[in-house]
Amino acid sequence: MVLCPVIGKLQHKHVVLASASPRRQEILSNAGLRFEVVPSRFKEKLHKASFATPYAYAVETAKQKALEVAGRMHQKDLRAPDVVIGADTIVAVGATILEKPVDKQDAYRMLSRLNGKEHSVFTGVAIVHCCSKDGRLDTEVSEFYEETTVTFSELSEELLWEYINSGEPMDKAGGYGIQALGGMLVENVHGDFLNVVGFPLNHFCKELARLYYPPRPEGLRRVKHDSIPAVDTFENLSDTEGGGSDPGPSAEGGRGGEEADGDRSQAPGALDAALNGAESRPPFPTGLLELMDGFKASKVLFTACKLKLFDVLKDQGPLKAVDVARKLDACAGGTEQLLDVCVALGLLEKTHRGYSNTAVTTLHLVSDAEHSLLGLAEYNDAHVWGVFTRLGLAVREGAGQARGALGVTEEEEHLSQSREMTLQFMRAMHSLSKLTAHHVATAFDLSRFTSACDLGGCTGILARELAREYPHLQVTVFDLPEVIELSGGFQRGGRQTERIRFVPGDFFKDNLPEADLYVLSRILQDWPDDRLHKLLSRISSGCKPGGGLLVAEAAAEEEEGASRSPRLRTLSAGQPRSPDEHRRLLQRHGFRDVRVARAGDLLRVVLGTRAAP
Numbered sequence: 308m309v310l311c312p313v314i315g316k317l318q319h320k321h322v323v324l325a326s327a328s329p330r331r332q333e334i335l336s337n338a339g340l341r342f343e344v345v346p347s348r349f350k351e352k353l354h355k356a357s358f359a360t361p362y363a364y365a366v367e368t369a370k371q372k373a374l375e376v377a378g379r380m381h382q383k384d385l386r387a388p389d390v391v392i393g394a395d396t397i398v399a400v401g402a403t404i405l406e407k408p409v410d411k412q413d414a415y416r417m418l419s420r421l422n423g424k425e426h427s428v429f430t431g432v433a434i435v436h437c438c439s440k441d442g443r444l445d446t447e448v449s450e451f452y453e454e455t456t457v458t459f460s461e462l463s464e465e466l467l468w469e470y471i472n473s474g475e476p477m478d479k480a481g482g483y484g485i486q487a488l489g490g491m492l493v494e495n496v497h498g499d500f501l502n503v504v505g506f507p508l509n510h511f512c513k514e515l516a517r518l519y520y521p522p523r524p525e526g527l528r529r530v531k532h533d534s535i536p537a538v539d540t541f542e543n544l545s546d547t548e549g550g551g552s553d554p555g556p557s558a559e560g561g562r563g564g565e566e567a568d569g570d571r572s573q574a575p576g577a578l579d580a581a582l583n584g585a586e587s588r589p590p591f592p593t594g595l596l597e598l599m600d601g602f603k604a605s606k607v608l609f610t611a612c613k614l615k616l617f618d619v620l621k622d623q624g625p626l627k628a629v630d631v632a633r634k635l636d637a638c639a640g641g642t643e644q645l646l647d648v649c650v651a652l653g654l655l656e657k658t659h660r661g662y663s664n665t666a667v668t669t670l671h672l673v674s675d676a677e678h679s680l681l682g683l684a685e686y687n688d689a690h691v692w693g694v695f696t697r698l699g700l701a702v703r704e705g706a707g708q709a710r711g712a713l714g715v716t717e718e719e720e721h722l723s724q725s726r727e728m729t730l731q732f733m734r735a736m737h738s739l740s741k742l743t744a745h746h747v748a749t750a751f752d753l754s755r756f757t758s759a760c761d762l763g764g765c766t767g768i769l770a771r772e773l774a775r776e777y778p779h780l781q782v783t784v785f786d787l788p789e790v791i792e793l794s795g796g797f798q799r800g801g802r803q804t805e806r807i808r809f810v811p812g813d814f815f816k817d818n819l820p821e822a823d824l825y826v827l828s829r830i831l832q833d834w835p836d837d838r839l840h841k842l843l844s845r846i847s848s849g850c851k852p853g854g855g856l857l858v859a860e861a862a863a864e865e866e867e868g869a870s871r872s873p874r875l876r877t878l879s880a881g882q883p884r885s886p887d888e889h890r891r892l893l894q895r896h897g898f899r900d901v902r903v904a905r906a907g908d909l910l911r912v913v914l915g916t917r918a919a920p
């Protein structure tokens with residue numbers, strides 16, 4: 308399934324599920340995996356006492372089930388499938404392992420042991436990569452286990468027998484099926500519900516991510532920028548689960564690692580080559596493929612934002628997919644798919660109770676969150692998305708033509724004058740400024756200034772931060788009349804402080820308000836050179852000697868710690884300037900003692916002092 312990149316890693320492989328369990332088949336096919344079912348003939352007869360822990364037993368049984376199928380298929384066709392998946396679920400009460408009951412009495416014995424108590428359900432999983440070489444079968448085993456704790460209510464004899472007589476316990480570990488009638492026996496579940504049903508899907512996906520996401524070459528680092536959010540989920544998964552560096556099957560870093568075998572010394576990549584039987588084959592282009600899918604991830608994010616999915620989950624989550632669909636007034640199937648992709652992208656969490664927001668989502672994608680980036684998402688979806696569809700044209704016509712190609716079209720120019728578009732733009736700037744304003748305001752000590760004017764100050768976020776940091780500073784927000792008119796809607800509880808005033812005007816035409824310090828935050832880069840020099844010379848003539856000019860711009864990517872987003876912005880705006888270029892620019896307009904500092908991940912701040920003319 309294209310929408311689920313980790314499962315998609317198995318898309319073009321011949322995958323075999325070595326299990327007769329209908330539950331496992333259902334879980335995996337629901338996750339979009341395509342596979343053949345070949346039930347294992349391995350008899351579950353390993354000597355339990357020889358295992359240090361119950362889960363070690365489950366892992367070994369899972370491995371033997373998968374290896375039996377791989378061996379049998381290879382023997383039959385002299386060809387093995389690419390991947391064989393084996394699993395074994397057991398119930399453990401302390402050190403005692405309960406498998407499937409052999410008869411009703413056995414089921415009664417098991418259920419009585421579980422009655423009114425907590426127990427663990429372990430599923431061991433083995434992912435066996437196979438390769439036929441010179442008629443010989445080579446295998447690499449990756450294995451792990453998942454534990455879920457389940458508590459039974461106090462149940463009467465009568466109820467237990469009624470349950471046993473239903474026939475349900477017989478093909479299930481511990482003698483119950485939590486997903487059906489057995490659910491009535493259960494008071495509490497802690498951990499992955501699907502693990503109890505027979506397959507820990509979440510851990511399986513993490514294991515796949517660990518196996519299939521090697522570090523990408525330097526030149527293909529993930530791109531992070533404002534308009535196409537990075538798909539961090541799978542990087543995170545691989546990072547956290549195993550350092551993200553080893554596509555091989557070592558279980559180190561994951562639970563059950565101590566049970567893993569196989570040659571751990573095998574170098575990353577060597578495994579792939581061996582498995583593919585082609586040492587000369589190039590490394591798998593994971594980074595490239597992720598880039599190709601990047602736009603899909605962005606669109607998923609934008610769509611979820613537009614549907615207000617994160618607001619619904621914030622107020623009412625965790626929710627099941629059907630309930631989310633009802634609240635969004637959307638189709639249940641489509642909603643579930645969207646929810647699952649959001650889980651894969653790290654935007655949501657999924658447990659047996661349903662879907663809920665992650666910490667980052669709660670902080671940044673909920674409408675009323677202090678640091679909500681919803682406005683930015685909305686603007687990127689409604690405007691920047693369309694702009695980037697004209698990238699080819701922009702490249703052909705050259706950067707100078709960017710206003711027509713990667714900039715605004717006539718239709719958009721017209722639209723941009725609309726109130727809705729202005730509001731959309733303001734919401735985006737408001738979102739972003741909330742992230743950056745504090746860094747800009749504190750990059751230098753500005754306490755020597757008594758008045759500041761934020762040119763193009765939009766909704767006044769930076770002004771508010773300046774006023775907060777410098778108790779004696781009077782701040783003017785200067786922006787186009789249509790922006791100032793709408794800015795009131797962004798002020799929570801009035802205009803925050805009496806030291807801030809909003810003045811309408813055009814900084815290319817109107818007199819600039821008087822101030823000791825002029826501020827240009829994320830303004831210069833949007834203008835072609837002639838306009839930029841015009842603006843700077845207007846500021847320079849308005850600025851008294853000793854006054855200051857503070858410029859905040861996107862930091863160039865080459866700088867240590869800088870975000871990569873400015874590099875992408877160059878396609879729709881100018882090239883980010885280096886610190887030296889900034890210095891020269893301010894000096895050219897009569898500012899001296901130009902100092903440069905970093906302001907957070909995104910911006911660089913430059914402060915110059917107006918020299919006497």
Ligand SMILES: Cc1cn([C@H]2C[C@H](O)[C@@H](COP(=O)(O)OP(=O)(O)OP(=O)(O)O)O2)c(=O)[nH]c1=O
Nearest residue numbers: 326327328395396479480483484485503504505
């Ligand atoms: C505890 C519990 C187990 N089970 C099932 C999952 C497994 O199918 C079964 C445990 O037996 P397993 O031996 O793990 O699996 P299986 O015999 O069904 O299939 P195969 O050996 O071919 O892989 O118990 C439930 O369906 N619900 C439950 O609540």
